[in-house]
Amino acid sequence: MPEADLRAYLEQHLPHYMVPALFVELDELPLTPNKKVDIKALPEPLTGEAAAGPVVAPRDELERSVIAVWSEVLGREGIGAKDHFFRLGGNSFHLVRVVARLRDIHGVALSSRAFFERPTVEALATQVREALHAGEASR
Structure with missing residues (x-):
């Protein structure tokens, strides 16, 4: 789903302050050996x-x-x-x-x-x- 469509959908269903400022598209979430999301392995979002x-x-x-x-x-x-x-x-x-x-x-x-x-x-x-x-x- 294009980011603009995702943002529009979220803005219709969530308060403005809950809509993420940035989105990062991933094929899959990086996981730790315990099958939890490996936060340290997440890529930095593009800014600017x-x-x-x-x-x-x-x-x-x-x-x-x-x-x-x-x-x-x-x-x-x-x-x-x-x-x-x-x-x-x-x-x-x-x-x-x-x-x-x-x-x-x-x-x-x-x-x-x-x-x-x-x-x-x-x-x-x-x-x-x-x-x-x-x-x-x-x-």
Whole structure:
């Protein structure tokens, strides 16, 4: 089954936080002599451009700002406008830090729900932009 189909199926049946960030296709699981999964023998998943394709450049300063915050919080470089927060390894602890940093920088108080509804850089930047235009700044 192609990864996109597997991901779509899981996203329909699981909460977003339970969908794996990365998938590795194996012909069979490596086993120990006791017939248990040999975790040390599992291959490392592909990350970055090898896994996700080319990085999409941010379109404006707000997207660049969101990327900078995500890079800082997630400890990753090479994040693009189409990247998905949870697929990059983001979790609820990271989410709280990102919300706080965006509030400090832009004066907008986002809900955690915003991340689940708009988990990409460009979608979250749109959420921030809409909040700023609606006068929802917390300053």
